[in-house]
Amino acid sequence: MQPTPEIQQALRGAELRVTRQRAAVLAAVLARPHADTDTVLRAVRDELPGVSHQAVYDSLHTLTGAGLVRRIQPAGSVARYEARTGDNHHHVVCRSCGSVADIDCAVGAAPCLTPSEDHGFVIDEAEVVFWGTCGACGAARTT
Amino acid sequence: MQPTPEIQQALRGAELRVTRQRAAVLAAVLARPHADTDTVLRAVRDELPGVSHQAVYDSLHTLTGAGLVRRIQPAGSVARYEARTGDNHHHVVCRSCGSVADIDCAVGAAPCLTPSEDHGFVIDEAEVVFWGTCGACGAARTT
DNA sequence: CCCGTTGTCTTGACTCATTCCAGAAAAGCG
DNA sequence: CGCTTTTCTGGAATGAGTCAAGACAACGGG
Numbered sequence: 001m002q003p004t005p006e007i008q009q010a011l012r013g014a015e016l017r018v019t020r021q022r023a024a025v026l027a028a029v030l031a032r033p034h035a036d037t038d039t040v041l042r043a044v045r046d047e048l049p050g051v052s053h054q055a056v057y058d059s060l061h062t063l064t065g066a067g068l069v070r071r072i073q074p075a076g077s078v079a080r081y082e083a084r085t086g087d088n089h090h091h092v093v094c095r096s097c098g099s100v101a102d103i104d105c106a107v108g109a110a111p112c113l114t115p116s117e118d119h120g121f122v123i124d125e126a127e128v129v130f131w132g133t134c135g136a137c138g139a140a141r142t143t
Numbered sequence: 144m145q146p147t148p149e150i151q152q153a154l155r156g157a158e159l160r161v162t163r164q165r166a167a168v169l170a171a172v173l174a175r176p177h178a179d180t181d182t183v184l185r186a187v188r189d190e191l192p193g194v195s196h197q198a199v200y201d202s203l204h205t206l207t208g209a210g211l212v213r214r215i216q217p218a219g220s221v222a223r224y225e226a227r228t229g230d231n232h233h234h235v236v237c238r239s240c241g242s243v244a245d246i247d248c249a250v251g252a253a254p255c256l257t258p259s260e261d262h263g264f265v266i267d268e269a270e271v272v273f274w275g276t277c278g279a280c281g282a283a284r285t286t
Numbered sequence: 287c288c289c290g291t292t293g294t295c296t297t298g299a300c301t302c303a304t305t306c307c308a309g310a311a312a313a314g315c316g
Numbered sequence: 317c318g319c320t321t322t323t324c325t326g327g328a329a330t331g332a333g334t335c336a337a338g339a340c341a342a343c344g345g346g
Contacts, residue, residue: 017313017314017321017323018313019322021323050325051324053303054305054325057303058323058324073218075214075216075222076216079218092261092266102262103261118235118246119277120277121235121244121273121278124274124276125274126274127274129272130266130269131267131268131270132261132265133264133267134262138263160294161343162293162294162295162342163341164294180332193296195297196333197295197335201294202294222332
């Protein structure tokens with residue numbers, strides 16, 4: 001299976017070589033927001049059996065470095081990846097099942113990005129994570 | 144060495160047994176904000192040589208469950224612990240050296256805690272992490 | 287003050303995500 | 317089409333964190 005023109009274009013736009021493995025990884029992340037590494041690996045192997053896990057890890061790192069995907073890693077969870085980049089959105093994480101959903105920031109494009117005291121840090125990003133219980137887990141508990 | 148009365152009181156107040164190991168763990172976290180597990184382990188062994196790492200892990204989990212310490216885990220970092228709880232402050236993390244500093248929230252007690260769309264999640268906490276470069280690393284780079 | 291109960295600590299093995307390494311293969315350029 | 321550079325494969329290693337069973341200590345009742 002050929003990578004879609006969009007994927008090829010995205011990779012070339014980031015000055016990355018277009019390899020089948022890399023394209024499959026990017027496609028998998030695009031198709032499955034917030035997928036963890038293992039999910040991505042299995043999705044890629046659906047397309048390209050025999051791909052090594054190392055290729056997936058490496059591709060994810062490369063894509064992350066190029067800004068095509070974003071790595072998120074809520075405390076106590078394995079790394080997850082998403083392809084929605086550059087729009088400063090945030091995440092809700094379920095304390096019970098670990099599922100993740102997107103949240104558009106309620107207060108503007110760069111919330112709380114002006115802390116009162118920066119302790120000499122040069123801050124370039126503010127990341128917001130909401131913690132709670134997802135609908136499914138909440139329902140399961142009350143039932 | 145005896146645990147200080149404050150530590151004993153804190154533990155009893157949380158309905159936890161006052162063991163020497165546990166008191167030493169709590170004292171270590173109080174003395175070293177944002178210490179990672181290994182740092183805590185070594186600090187505890189300064190007081191009580193021969194403590195098992197398991198006791199430290201277990202104490203940290205218990206204290207976290209009791210709300211006496213808070214566990215923070217920025218992406219790509221090992222778990223860190225701090226004793227400042229209940230005041231909804233946030234953190235800056237240095238991308239270069241991983242050091243952490245406290246930030247009092249600039250916009251109030253519960254920033255951005257009302258997302259526009261909650262996807263069925265019941266949210267109970269908003270965590271904010273600022274990413275940037277600390278003074279030392281910034282100076283090292285320009286030198 | 288001593289004893290039993292209950293919860294904690296020790297010891298040591300183990301899991302599993304992630305990384306490291308060296309050789310093989312493929313992409314892209316001329 | 318062949319060369320160079322980058323990427324991929326396969327396998328082993330690393331290391332934070334967890335599991336389990338038995339020894340031990342804290343604390344409330346006698």
